[in-house]
Amino acid sequence: MAANVRLLENRWDDGYAAGLDEPGKLLYRSNLLGADKRITNYGGGNTSAKVMETDPLTGGKVKVLWVKGSGGDVGTIKLDGFATLYQDKLESLKSIYKGVEDEDRMVGFLPHCTFNLNGRAASIDTPLHGFVPFTHVDHMHPDAIIAIAASKNSKELTQQIFGEEIGWLPWRRPGFQLGLDLEAFVKANPNAKGVVLESHGLFTWANDAKACYELTLEIINKAIVWFAEKTEGKTIFGGAVTQSLPVAERRAIAARLMPEIRGRIGREERKLGHFDDQDAVLEFVNSRDLRPLGALGTSCPDHFLRTKIRPLIVDFDPAKPDVDAIVASLDKALEDYRADYARYYNDCKHDNSPAMRDANPVIFLVPGVGLLSFARDKATARIASEFYVNAINVMRGASTVSEYQGLPEQEAFDIEYWLLEEA
Ligand SMILES: [Zn+2]
Numbered sequence: 001m002a003a004n005v006r007l008l009e010n011r012w013d014d015g016y017a018a019g020l021d022e023p024g025k026l027l028y029r030s031n032l033l034g035a036d037k038r039i040t041n042y043g044g045g046n047t048s049a050k051v052m053e054t055d056p057l058t059g060g061k062v063k064v065l066w067v068k069g070s071g072g073d074v075g076t077i078k079l080d081g082f083a084t085l086y087q088d089k090l091e092s093l094k095s096i097y098k099g100v101e102d103e104d105r106m107v108g109f110l111p112h113c114t115f116n117l118n119g120r121a122a123s124i125d126t127p128l129h130g131f132v133p134f135t136h137v138d139h140m141h142p143d144a145i146i147a148i149a150a151s152k153n154s155k156e157l158t159q160q161i162f163g164e165e166i167g168w169l170p171w172r173r174p175g176f177q178l179g180l181d182l183e184a185f186v187k188a189n190p191n192a193k194g195v196v197l198e199s200h201g202l203f204t205w206a207n208d209a210k211a212c213y214e215l216t217l218e219i220i221n222k223a224i225v226w227f228a229e230k231t232e233g234k235t236i237f238g239g240a241v242t243q244s245l246p247v248a249e250r251r252a253i254a255a256r257l258m259p260e261i262r263g264r265i266g267r268e269e270r271k272l273g274h275f276d277d278q279d280a281v282l283e284f285v286n287s288r289d290l291r292p293l294g295a296l297g298t299s300c301p302d303h304f305l306r307t308k309i310r311p312l313i314v315d316f317d318p319a320k321p322d323v324d325a326i327v328a329s330l331d332k333a334l335e336d337y338r339a340d341y342a343r344y345y346n347d348c349k350h351d352n353s354p355a356m357r358d359a360n361p362v363i364f365l366v367p368g369v370g371l372l373s374f375a376r377d378k379a380t381a382r383i384a385s386e387f388y389v390n391a392i393n394v395m396r397g398a399s400t401v402s403e404y405q406g407l408p409e410q411e412a413f414d415i416e417y418w419l420l421e422e423a
Pocket residue numbers: 044045139140141200201
């Protein structure tokens with residue numbers, strides 16, 4: 001095994017779990033999974049269990065889908081963060097579904113399936129869980145799996161790493177049709193334990209809560225080990241073309257840039273900033289492939305809303321550190337960024353799309369210095385930078401073993417503006 005591989009640890013405590021009912025075990029598993037950001041990014045992914053409950057209407061037993069609802073994070077979710085739906089009502093929606101053009105209409109039917117007056121809204125991922133014919137389903141966004149999913153030959157890589165154990169489905173926006181695709185996959189491949197979704201993430205399933213948790217860890221660990229072996233000794237991101245400045249200089253430049261950027265992007269909405277210069281960020285901002293990879297955009301759907309598809313890459317040579325020149329160039333760089341964002345919006349919008357959101361960049365990358373991120377509050381700015389670090393990890397893996405592939409703009413737009421509506 002390659003050196004320095006840090007595997008995910010199994011943290012399941014049988015003694016603790018023995019005292020839990022099925023929703024309690026689902027909650028326990030979710031919190032364990034969400035506690036490690038290598039398993040899923042903040043707010044990303046969801047978990048579910050199909051549980052027999054007493055129907056308040058009839059007193060009889062009925063199968064209920066417990067699935068993480070809209071919003072929240074699996075790491076900190078509580079029981080009230082799960083939506084609950086009658087499994088048979090959810091299944092019955094298949095009889096009124098008219099095909100992929102009809103997907104958005106189906107979302108409106110989910111509240112009709114609510115069990116026990118639960119006010120937690122069901123998310124667009126609900127059919128993905130409901131239609132997999134296993135009791136427990138995990139959907140995670142691990143960097144190591146998304147790196148496979150965002151590789152040009154992701155289907156071959158998935159087969160090479162996992163064999164028949166894990167299947168592969170081509171990119172499709174989460175929704176009713178993807179739920180049906182998953183169900184069809186499981187029926188055609190009864191021995192498969194999960195699938196990699198292209199440009200997206202991982203699904204795994206089992207009929208026992210602990211087995212599902214352990215399977216999810218096992219599959220991610222397999223990918224972590226595979227990447228460690230495949231990338232060991234390889235040139236990453238085309239190699240370094242600039243060198244990091246000493247830490248004190250990096251911080252001083254970030255501190256100087258912070259108010260200059262805030263003043264320019266915070267005219268309509270006040271913005272706060274966050275600075276990150278961890279090694280993974282510096283390796284990327286100093287690399288030859290910074291601009292071409294940055295331009296391809298992030299890949300996992302969750303990233304678009306948090307980071308926008310693309311960062312703004314600041315023109316700066318740390319060998320001749322002229323910060324006044326950066327400041328002088330900011331107006332033009334921002335104007336170009338906003339013009340490109342407006343072009344993207346206009347190229348991709350539909351008749352019923354929400355209005356264009358703030359066109360300013362969220363992520364600023366500075367060679368030799370690091371990453372600055374901006375949002376309406378400090379926590380959101382920090383989370384945006386965490387998400388971009390996820391994207392860097394994904395691009396690092398994919399571009400080293402294959403060719404990294406972002407999502408087509410139209411797909412990214414449909415996700416960004418769909419999630420915007422949901423939020
Ligand atoms: Zn997802």
